[in-house]
Amino acid sequence: MTIYLDNAATTAVDPRVLKAMQPYFSKHFGNASSLHGFGQRARAALEDAREKVAALIDSKPEEIIFTSGGTESNNLAIKGLAWAHPNKKHIIISAIEHHAVMEPCEWLRKHGYDITVLPVDSYGLVDPKAVERAIRPDTLMVSIMHANNEIGTIEPIERIGAICRAKDVFFHTDAVQSFGKIPIDVDAMHIDLLSASSHKIHGPKGVGCLYVRKGISLVPLAHGGGHERGLRSGTENVAGIVGFGEAAAIAKKEMAADAKRLTALRDRLIKETLKIQDSWLNGHPRQRLPGNANFGFRYIEGEALVLQLDMHGIAVSTGSACSSKSLEPSHVLLALGLRHEEAHGSLRVSLGKFNTRADIDALLKVLPQTVERLREISPFKRKYK
Ligand SMILES: Cc1ncc(COP(=O)(O)O)c(C=O)c1O
Known part of the structure; x- marks a missing residue:
């Protein structure tokens, strides 16, 4: 899958x-x-x-x-x-x-x-x-x-x-x-x-x-x-x-219907993901693209999360495709006022017209335990606790 x-x-x-x-x-x-x-x-x-x-x-x-x-x-x-x-x-x-x-x-x-x-x-x-x-x-x-x-x-x-x-x-x-x-x-x-x-x-x-x-x-x-x-x-x-x-x-024909459907999927993803302890939403809660959700998870590295989710067959990202291979935290997240260690723990989930509710369910099924497991081995958790 x-x-x-x-x-x-x-x-x-x-x-x-x-x-x-x-x-x-x-x-x-x-x-x-x-x-x-x-x-x-x-x-x-x-x-x-x-x-x-x-x-x-x-x-x-x-x-x-x-x-x-x-x-x-x-x-x-x-x-x-x-x-x-x-x-x-x-x-x-x-x-x-x-x-x-x-x-x-x-x-x-x-x-x-x-x-x-x-x-x-x-x-x-x-x-x-x-x-x-x-x-x-x-x-x-x-x-x-x-x-x-x-x-x-x-x-x-x-x-x-x-x-x-x-x-x-x-x-x-x-x-x-x-x-x-x-x-x-x-x-x-x-x-x-x-x-x-x-x-x-x-x-x-x-x-x-x-x-x-x-x-x-x-x-x-x-x-x-x-x-x-x-x-x-x-x-x-x-x-x-x-x-x-x-x-x-x-896009001209289908944009309105796609936006409505993706906004509902996105909002469900946001609501469920924010139940994870020490997590937050990056960006504006409403004034945002229908398909975009960007989360912060304290004490973990976004890259590690992306790789773990990839092993579950789920492709997500930490930030922009061009800069996500560099070790520098995203200039966008820093501009929001996040600290370096906060900016490092980001996860971008971006939905497109071929995504379904089942895709979101699959992510939600593995995300909490993946975050938890990474936190258990995180050097940050010990440092900031
Ligand atoms: C906001 C924004 N501007 C410019 C670009 C670059 O576009 P392209 O990949 O077509 O060169 C991207 C692609 O990631 C983007 O997201």
């Missing part, structure tokens, strides 16, 4: 998505820039996918630039905007951004930019008023994620977007975790740039997009044949983009 509860890291491709992609590997394999029928069929499929992705965030299709995923989209948004507007050298982000936002900003810092990193409260929420106070005449952009990948907290981006619009500052949001899970409307939320990724919504890996509001200029990361309105040169990954489009169309 193998139960997958790590959907924030990546998801299984939906069989309907796979079916939609298949013809574009061998039958309709044309280059979307070619003039002949093969090329035209590829181009038509690409534009159809663009419409489906745009529909999920209420944007225009021509505002969608296909990329290789969330990391590239964040880099293009941040560095591309910075290079296109060299007169403004101040950027505002939050302390819980994904590394794919943090690192491009750190890189820009080394090249003369000033980066303000705003703190979050103990639930992981950014204060919109703090954003407003941090904006200066030389502020180029604010980049605040829509929902956090580790703790699932949903940020008040509509209010942050409104502040940015009023102050004439660009607003980018990393929506990799929220896209297709909760409603997004780029106009209502005053979003100028938005990053999304296909593999978090049961689409293939290696595909994503950047929404770029009409009229905003960016400098591309890679120069070449001028694909994707000159912003992302390189022959398009047609099959991958078709899969992304299909996954977005399915």
Whole structure:
């Protein structure tokens, strides 16, 4: 038995998505820039996918630039905007951004930019008023994620977007975790740039997009044949983009029902897990992604818990997939105000559309005894007792 509860890291491709992609590997394999029928069929499929992705965030299709995923989209948004507007050298982000936002900003810092990193409260929420106070005449952009990948907290981006619009500052949001899970409307939320990724919504890996509001200029990361309105040169990954489009169309239809079902599963998981002694919930109790639960367990190491649960055939994680192999505690949990030893004992359970009540039952059956056993051998327990 193998139960997958790590959907924030990546998801299984939906069989309907796979079916939609298949013809574009061998039958309709044309280059979307070619003039002949093969090329035209590829181009038509690409534009159809663009419409489906745009529909999920209420944007225009021509505002969608296909990329290789969330990391590239964040880099293009941040560095591309910075290079296109060299007169403004101040950027505002939050302390819980994904590394794919943090690192491009750190890189820009080394090249003369000033980066303000705003703190979050103990639930992981950014204060919109703090954003407003941090904006200066030389502020180029604010980049605040829509929902956090580790703790699932949903940020008040509509209010942050409104502040940015009023102050004439660009607003980018990393929506990799929220896209297709909760409603997004780029106009209502005053979003100028938005990053999304296909593999978090049961689409293939290696595909994503950047929404770029009409009229905003960016400098591309890679120069070449001028694909994707000159912003992302390189022959398009047609099959991958078709899969992304299909996954977005399915999400649009099924998002509301999935969110309702997953929220109920999540809340049951939280209620039962918090019966374990010395445990707590990381992130906001209500303002969080439908499929995310992140727990802290005192006196144990999250990694040990993940490995033990893996032996029971249950796949969960300690934090973000990219950083969970490092021994450093998560910067997100530290930003909430947790102590190092508390941040080390975290467990992220992230549900996807293929999870059932039986999966949660299976986890709940082994979790209390696994925590207990690890505590018995824990050096922390003796130290802090
Ligand atoms: C919030 C967030 N941003 C960016 C990324 C990176 O996306 P990708 O894996 O498509 O590069 C992830 C993936 O874990 C994420 O969770």
